[in-house]
Amino acid sequence: MKKRLFFLLLSLALLLSGCRLLPEVNVATPAQSDTAIWAMDTRMELRLYGDSTGAVMTDLTGQINALDQALSVTSASSALTSLNETGRSEDVRIVSLVSAAQKISALTDGALDITLYPVSRAWGFTTQTYQIPETEALDALRELVGMDKITLGEESVCLAEGTKLDFGALAKGYAADLCRRRVEDAELSALLSLGGNIQTVGSKPDGSAWVIGVQDPDDMEHFALTLNITGSKAVVTSGDYQRYFMEDDVRYCHIIDPKTLAPVRGTLRSVTVIADSGLTADGLSTALFVMGRAAGEALWRQRGDFEAIWMEADGSVWVTPGLTVTPGERPVYTVAR
């Protein structure tokens, strides 16, 4: 008999809506320190477990702030702006990000495309002065867009004339990976919430699972479900409620379909990806949101190295089989590996 790979939960109205990942508030333990910072256009909350965490916390905030400065697409002095203006960069962080983006783009049939910056700008997502661009204006941008406009060398990145990159889909995941390495080197454990990106590192000192809430796309105050996670994992959500504008009752969200150069208009509200690498989880969540559920499931069957949760506009919630569910008013999903 054919094994059913995906579970459908017909959810309550309570379970519908946009998604942002927030850590559950845990019972405080004595050897724990918390810091909150604003970086990469979002609030980040860093929690370290263990004694003598001060130096590590300083390093984490320093690393995140340095990345924010280097990868900001709007700051005149960032390494990314320099690349976008001169067409060339030898910045190691930019080389790494472009290399990762090329791999994820190839896996996802081009759904992840870091050359969409001029298109996001035309829709007003970079300045919050939202507008629906003229078709001619988008057509004119088409020749600047495409991963084939990037030439990646061993230690350099070159762009075709007029092409501009944006690492909005990847930067927080990259930051999470750097932070995870620093925490592991110090033999500490951590729960890091970098906007919609959650990174767990190591084990919680009391031996219990990390509990991560996945947001209800319709209600920023509520989680639709919670995830129980053991060990180090990245949990990243992309959704249509995180940044959007409404016009004539149509929602235009910040994730652009590279095929149409328009905000994704499908039936999905959010996609959450759970993976070992923050960068992979971040890139995949954006790409899976573009691809839609059927293509995302096909990618899961082909790869099997991530888990995912799809929340649809009709309130249904779909998960990959690596997540086991404990039903309830707010279901609990446990990541099996």
Ligand code: AMP
């Ligand atoms: P995320 O929140 O990680 O899903 O990333 C969304 C951000 O990535 C947007 O705010 C844009 O800066 C950028 N972006 C939008 N569409 C795409 C896309 N198809 N591929 C790569 N980056 C995108």
Ligand code: MG
């Ligand atoms: Mg992303």
